[in-house]
Amino acid sequence: MSKVTEQQKTQTVIEFQKRMDYDELLNCMRCGFCLPTCPTYGDDQNEAASPRGRIALMKAVVDGKMEPDEDFEKQLNLCLGCRACETACPSGVKYGHLLEEARDILNTTKKHSLPVRVIRKTVFEQLFPYRNRMRSLNSLIWFYQKSGVQKVVQTTNVLKLMPGSMATMEKVLPQIPSPKAMKNRPTYVEAEGVKKKRVAFFSGCLMDTMFMETNDSTLFLLKKAGCEVVIPNNQGCCGALHAHSGEKNQAKEMAKKNIVAFENEQIDYIISNAGGCGALLVEYDHLLKDEPEWAERAQAFAKSVKDISEILVEVGMPKMKLPQQIVTYQDSCHLRNVMKTASAPRKLLQAIEGVEFREMKNADHCCGSAGIYNIIQPEMANEILDYKMEQAKNTTAQTIVTANPGCLLQMKAGVEREKLTKEVSAVHIVDLLADAVRYAEQHK
Template identity: 60%
Template sequence: MDVLEKERIQQAFKEKMDYDELMNCTRCGFCLPSCPTYIETGQDEVHSPRGRIALMKGLVDGKIEPSEEVKASIDLCLGCRACETVCPSGVKFGRLLEQARDAIYQANKQSFLEKFMRHAFLRNVFPYHNRMIGLTGLLRFYQRSGAQTLARATGIMKLFPEHMRVMERVLPEVPKRKEMKNRPHHLMPLIEKKTKKVAFFSGCLMDTMFMPTNDATTKLLQYAGCEIVIPETQNCCGALHGHSGEVEDARELAKRNIEAFEQAEVDYIITNAGGCGAFLVEYGYLLKDDPQWHARAKAFSNKIKDITSVLVELDFHKRPLQLEEQVVTYQDSCHLKNGQQTFIEPRELLKAIDGVQYVEMKDADRCCGSAGIYNLVEAEMSMQILDYKMKQAQKTKAKTIVTANPGCLLQMKLGIEREGLSEEMQAVHIVDFLLEAYEKANK
């Protein structure tokens, strides 16, 4: 970093960081055992929540200078927010992390490739559903045209890192373009008694690459007696933008979503992706300094509810649910547990299925290493964390690992493939698992 760049970053930290929140940290160290990067780096304080807060405060106070080492510490954080759940002072570390990344990336001199990637994907693809369909359509072409078979047969895939080669093998089969474009916008209950009127946040990747899981989600809600509104003008939640230091873009996406859902007049806004849901419930904070949007954002966030939470509220776990006999374990989505405080409900639903023997995994709530695009940009640490997770999963002797977030799902599939366990173990999203259990028991 040159002198001017350091000055810009230091000034950005002074302007963007919530100093009162930084001061809330009492340096007690309760967060240390909950932090995956602290554990995996051999208890290096620089890679702990307490250490990162000390770096942030040092930059604001002018006691330390910006450096590549400071940036590396901030980058290596998974943003899992496990530290928040054990902090006696209630420090909102996730907010501090986003502020720090915003300060670094808006003031840092970015390479041409980094600028291009951010502009191309964060600003020009994810916010636009039709462009997301086009992007995932390219993946479908690769999967169906013979290009995938050719790439594997000719050894081209060997040019990529090992974890990316495995990731290519576990990517879901992308739906047809026509199917992705012809999405429903209003659905009625599939039982006589209507229980709730809800809206469904369909997301960007969830409504393209993971579209069958979205369909399973709405069908479960219909079986639970819900009328469902799916606003056509909704867009990306903004989580990737907020976590990557593009906070202004995240705010614009939030405003579009608030407008899209305001007229729905529903009891809840349902999500099925832990990462999206945790960011949606933060809209009130994201827009706290905007007097025209703050109240509207809080009203929006107050309606966000995970699919598992609403199913338990509607006693779905008391209905007949059945699957073939199997051992099942659950991997928490960090943001579902730590951001939305939803962790009992998925377990209640799984334990209610006849034929399922539920076995709790040790450290089920420790991050799996996916964390958005973390497994691409911090691959070494991601795989190190995944290796630990797979050891714990194997100890349960589970046939099925269930999770509630697309990133976690792909990461667990990646872990299964890397361990050579694809013949004896599978990973599924909880709504796909529940739908199969409901329809098997209610033929």
């Protein structure tokens, strides 16, 4: 972390006073209901590492009672942004909105070191906003996996030189589709049988490259459930990573691009299959609330977003069956806490013949992934993951299901660290449901 100069501190205070929602800061009654829900507070009982503690720090900066120094920034960066505190708050404080605004102010008023500036510009401005560049990056990973280089790397000590949990994450990367497959993506899928709904699918960036198989499973399920699906070709990254990392203006531009891509489609819903993406999509109205020419359009877009599990429960699923197994479910924080979707995934899993569903203790607690949190805060992320794996093991489940790509990789990393790869698998819910539909068709 680069040192914060006095001039930067002064500018940061001015921006906090200008941009932070003071009424929202005052809404926090300091009642403490948020404390049991917070993973970082639960780790060491440090008040500053709690939601109300961080709100108090933000307010102190606005009031001029505290400097926005390195310790202040460290506490905000330590937050996972899981927003579980919002579900427990009797005052309805929008903690996530406060956190994103504060991080954006810190990012725009501080002078990053040259390496950090290069990395941020490359990732946020030159990579994620461009579909072809994301495909090119994944094509390199595909070559790494298919050429034999990965096997050589994994049988040497090279991975041990990688920082934090990067070596484990390398092991659990999904098999990347070929460059040709990533380019030949569908733009329309016809409903099977009686058409029940016409929907648009938000395919995302990582989901339509690294996790393309899950997107294909999503389209398969929507088709089987009687949904006609359009997939706008001019859509792009949702902007969630940008919004959570202090790149709010870039997130706004990406939101506008997606609104334009979807707004002329005559549809019932916009379907998302990634909790992290969906949570920002349903808040495009908040993101663009201060831009009159976009506010109403953003509101219409946000109202139409629905998670894949919700639409499948609504329209009904064909018969699902799998070989006998115990399954547990790990909530995606943003799917549960922002999109308010918790029961639909469980209903779908319980509807699979051959599956015994066992609820994991504290399934709604964050797994430690949180976007890129497990990369930039590996120590805390691993502590949170250790607890999560303990709860998962207590269910004796052979299959851990989740609904977000980051959560999926984190749970796969947990299975790898616990040396359970032969006994336990982690899967995205739509991949499991698609397998269940196919298995039922083959075993009538």
